Amino acid sequence: MVLKQKVYQIVRIPALILFYLGIWQLLSILVGSSLLLPSPIESAVSLWKIMCDPLCLRDLGYTFLRLVAGYLIGAVFGILLAILTANVPFFHYVFSPFRLLIKSTPVMSFVLLLLVSVVSNLVPVLVSAIMVAPMLWATTEQAILSLDPKLSEMGRLYFPFPKRVRTVYLPQMLPQILASAVTALGFAWKSVITAEVLSLPRFAIGNRMYLSKLYLETSDMVAWTILVVSLSLAMELLLKAVLKRKEAAK
Amino acid sequence: MITVRDLTVRFEAKTVFDHASFDLPEEGVVMLYGVSGKGKTTLLRVLAGLLRPDSGTVSGLSGRTVSFAFQEPRLLDWRTAEDNIALVSSREKAISLLETLGLSEERNALAKTLSGGQKQRVSLARAFAYSDNVVLLDEPFTGLDEENRFKAAALIRSAKLAIVVSHDEDDAALLDATKKIML
Numbered sequence: 001m002v003l004k005q006k007v008y009q010i011v012r013i014p015a016l017i018l019f020y021l022g023i024w025q026l027l028s029i030l031v032g033s034s035l036l037l038p039s040p041i042e043s044a045v046s047l048w049k050i051m052c053d054p055l056c057l058r059d060l061g062y063t064f065l066r067l068v069a070g071y072l073i074g075a076v077f078g079i080l081l082a083i084l085t086a087n088v089p090f091f092h093y094v095f096s097p098f099r100l101l102i103k104s105t106p107v108m109s110f111v112l113l114l115l116v117s118v119v120s121n122l123v124p125v126l127v128s129a130i131m132v133a134p135m136l137w138a139t140t141e142q143a144i145l146s147l148d149p150k151l152s153e154m155g156r157l158y159f160p161f162p163k164r165v166r167t168v169y170l171p172q173m174l175p176q177i178l179a180s181a182v183t184a185l186g187f188a189w190k191s192v193i194t195a196e197v198l199s200l201p202r203f204a205i206g207n208r209m210y211l212s213k214l215y216l217e218t219s220d221m222v223a224w225t226i227l228v229v230s231l232s233l234a235m236e237l238l239l240k241a242v243l244k245r246k247e248a249a250k
Numbered sequence: 251m252i253t254v255r256d257l258t259v260r261f262e263a264k265t266v267f268d269h270a271s272f273d274l275p276e277e278g279v280v281m282l283y284g285v286s287g288k289g290k291t292t293l294l295r296v297l298a299g300l301l302r303p304d305s306g307t308v309s310g311l312s313g314r315t316v317s318f319a320f321q322e323p324r325l326l327d328w329r330t331a332e333d334n335i336a337l338v339s340s341r342e343k344a345i346s347l348l349e350t351l352g353l354s355e356e357r358n359a360l361a362k363t364l365s366g367g368q369k370q371r372v373s374l375a376r377a378f379a380y381s382d383n384v385v386l387l388d389e390p391f392t393g394l395d396e397e398n399r400f401k402a403a404a405l406i407r408s409a410k411l412a413i414v415v416s417h418d419e420d421d422a423a424l425l426d427a428t429k430k431i432m433l
Contacts (some may be wrong), residue, residue, distance in 0.1 A: 153300055154324040157317070158338045158380060167337055171328055 038219035046223035060227070062203040063124075063192060070125040071188045074132025075181065081133070082140030092141075102134045107191050111198045121202065124195035131191040132184045139180035143173035178243045182236050189232040251276060252297075252411075257306035259292055266292045267303070276310065278428030279406065280413045281421065288433040290415040291321065294386045297413065315381035321388040321415075323369035327362035331372045334361055339379035347375035351401055367393040374402055378409070385409040389416060399424065 021040050028039040038046075050056045081099075085092040110130055114123045147169060155168035196206020205224055212220040252274040259266045266289040274280055282290045295301035297308060298318045325334045331353060335344035348357050351371040356364060361372065370393050377385050387406060391399050403424045406412045414425060422430050 150320070150322060150324050151326070154318075154320065157298060157300060158376075167326065167329075171326070 035216055035218055038222055042219040043222040043226065046217075046219040047226055050220070050223050050227065056208065059203045059205055059208055060231075062201075063196065063205040064231070066121075066124045066196075066201075066204070067128060067188055067192045070128030070192060071132050071185065073125065074129035074184070074188070075136050077129065078133040078136030079140050079177075081137045082144060085137070086141045086144035099134045099137055102130060107131065107194050108198065111195045115199055120199040123199040124192045124201065124204070124206070127195040128188040128191045131187045135180055135184045135187065136177065140173070140177055143176040144169075146176075147172055175243070178239070182239045182243070185235055185239060186232055189228060189235075193228055252308070252310035254293075254296070255307050255309075257293075257296065257308075258304045259289065259296065259301070260304050267306075269306070272431065274310075274413065275411070275429055277411050279409075279425045280411070280429045280431065281425065281427040282413065282415045282431050282433055283417065283419050283422070284433040286417070290433050291388050293433070294318065294388055294413065294415060297384075298386055311384065314384050316384045316386060317377040317380040317382075318386045319374045319377040319388065319390055321392065323361075323366075323373035325361040325364075325369055325372055325376075328360065330358050330360055331364060331368075332357040334372055335376045335379045338376055343379045344375070347379055347405075348372075350405060351375055352398060365393075367395065367398060370394060371398060371402065374405065378405060382409045383411070385412045387412060387414045390414060391416070391418075391421060 024040050028034070028037045031037040034042055081095065085095050107127060110127050111123055114126055118126060151168055151172070155164040159167060193206050193209070196204040197210050198206075200207050200210060205228060209221055209224050212218070212224065254270070254272040254274070257267045257270045257272075270289075272293075282293065284290060292301065296303050297311065298316050300318070325331075326337075329337070331348060332341065332344045335347060345354075345357065348354055351374065353368060353371055353375070356368055356372075361369065364372065370390070374387070374390055377387070385406070390402055390406065394402060406414065406425055412425070414421065414427070416422075419430075421427075
């Protein structure tokens with residue numbers, strides 16, 4: 001029974017991947033045109049070419065830098081705004097509609113608006129920051145408001161402010177904030193790529209995807225997508241692993 | 251002498267203290283007793299500086315470190331019993347106080363895994379680890395069995411000044427209270 005479970009654990013994920021690759025292959029045979037739907041093998045070949053091309057890796061690196069910059073800017077702003085709005089009701093009432101507005105505005109609108117006034121290289125950075133900030137803002141604000149008031153009072157008596165934050169507040173807030181940070185990372189990837197496709201900065205995955213579309217190189221487009229999804233998943237898993245380690249440490 | 255003058259504390263429509271005045275000794279055990287809702291805990295919070303009164307003054311506490319064992323233990327559930335105490339003082343002091351209160355075996359247990367009575371004793375130990383100069387104790391015997399009540403009482407008597415809130419007037423004898431105030 002235990003052996004059966006172990007075999008199931010090992011085989012489960014590769015079997016699932018093979019299942020979907022099979023469906024993809026079948027669909028591409030049915031469609032019958034690699035222009036409309038390239039086969040998994042064609043896409044794998046394109047992916048290999050991309051991975052071996054230093055210029056492609058350079059573009060990947062630039063996109064990654066934009067993502068990290070946008071994500072960090074968004075996270076810092078989101079958390080600072082949360083501290084402000086959670087503690088000062090006036091700012092909560094003033095800024096809450098603004099947060100709702102950002103959350104419900106399509107990414108496309110931000111890109112087009114920013115393209116008018118900002119250098120195209122910066123548009124993806126700002127767009128991903130704009131996407132990340134409200135998510136972390138809302139979660140952190142909620143985490144601050146959910147702090148146990150009795151523990152906070154105890155903290156006020158026993159700890160100076162910086163130590164209180166470290167020992168009383170953060171351990172209560174971190175699980176919520178980190179979970180939101182993982183979700184925001186996925187959004188950051190999507191928004192950076194979307195913004196790159198629309199703003200076409202130099203050295204960007206989005207730029208490459210746009211060119212693939214322009215020259216009808218569908219397999220390249222799929223390969224870039226696979227690369228982006230893999231990177232996004234890898235980063236999410238990394239963040240989740242950090243979160244798990246923090247929980248285990250507790 | 252610690253003096254409380256013209257103390258007024260209101261919570262929305264309810265007035266807990268209306269220009270009340272108290273004199274408290276600088277040393278010994280002071281017991282505050284009486285039925286619920288008369289402001290015993292509120293007075294402790296005012297003395298600890300955790301609650302700003304609507305009016306009135308407290309004098310005689312400046313320069314003295316005040317610690318507080320709350321009615322609910324208010325421990326950091328994700329830390330061990332020892333950590334909860336060591337965070338406000340030193341590890342040596344934490345170990346010694348846990349031993350005094352019969353909690354040596356639980357020192358590495360997470361606070362969330364402790365029983366109500368054990369948590370209460372850890373909270374008491376934390377207050378004494380922080381300071382035994384002025385210790386404010388809100389129902390410190392809640393959930394304690396006879397043996398642990400004696401241990402806790404011995405520790406409380408060792409404070410320079412302990413102000414103890416209790417529903418039970420008999421606790422005054424156990425603590426050798428130097429002053430009793432009924433609220």
